[in-house]
Amino acid sequence: MSTEAFSTREFRDALSSFATGVTVVTCLDANGEPVGATASSFNSVSMDPPLILWSITKTAYSADAFINAKHFVVNVLSAEQMATSNQFARSGTDKFADVEVEQGIGGVPTLPGAITFFECEAWATYDGGDHEIIVGRVKGLRSMAGSGLVFYRGAYATAEAIPTLAPTETNDVSHFIDNYLLYYMSRATHQMGEEFHQLVADDGLTTKEWRVLACLYNENSMSLADLAKRTMVDQTTLLELSIELQKQNMARVQQLDAGTKVTGTAAGQERVAHLIEDYQKAESNALEGLDSDASETLKTMLQRIIKNTD
Template structure:
């Protein structure tokens, strides 16, 4: 018997960055979701991937709009992560954005942003896997927001030992 909860817990031992992915729906309204399944694929051509649950309300928007933006959240953007993780509310209310590639909304203050055209969409079990060709990107010197064992975390600045304090887990994230 395969225990999916134990499997999920085991996957939590891999620290990931936290991203918000945005696009537009058929009515050209902004759509966004919090995602930690983001990865680089290729430098030549510049490709990245991320996955989205098949049951996600925003699935159709991401499958039909030709572009999306991946925002690598900065350490102080936990509130943005939580906002875009919720279903059923206007996630963009009160958030200043700029128009990116194909008018996709781009969030401010992120550690990095990748603006992409959708290159491929693949089946991935209970998710779809979206591969994007990066058209442009921007970075900052802001430290990233991380997710580790079900909680937010941020990298520690400099350490006295290579093994001490690799990251500080933010306990409030699970409250």
């Protein structure tokens, strides 16, 4: 029974304002059977020797196994492993069903897909009220790039870096390049486009064909003049290209009184569907660290520059 000036609920809620990562701690029980539990109580303790801790509720089925284990592994879950977190938080179930584990220190199972593995030797256990605090000495670690899963205010989340702007020296002539917008735009375009345009080329399309098919996606219709602006291809080349695409059933070209109209087709859409997905991934990688408001603002600002310089 709590005799404090706050309720257990208030205590839990207050603790939940402290964002943590999510781990699954694994070990072997006395019979050599794999054991695992989701834990957000993981934390660092000491650099020298390298020690970490986590705590397990004493009423967990797996508490004895963890308290007595010689070795355990802390698997730091990736942002894609919400289902794994839930699976290893479900008491009294076969948590390892359908999980293809690998073997870590002392034969302890490790979970593929985790972004970091801390392979630990038991160091000490301490009484921590209704939890047992387990301290491990890290004997080995493997860490991969990737975003970790976050637990915050009772829900899963992902961590985004808060962008910081490096200070620039505006009055210094030798740092003219630091404020040279055209340089930033060119370099951003070059770097962002390089890898993606290679995917387009590997897929057997020219950059111009990709741009036209992307503009006509969803069976979109555009005048030749608008399409020329959008794709940055001159109208003569564009007309030839559109007729070529029409032969392959990937576009329809119509000569109307108002001018030439080009319309996308289902076949054209299908031809670039996977490239659109690749592009969306490339764009979200390029915008990493910017929230959706900042990304929208960036696009609005670029649209303004396009309008002002048209």
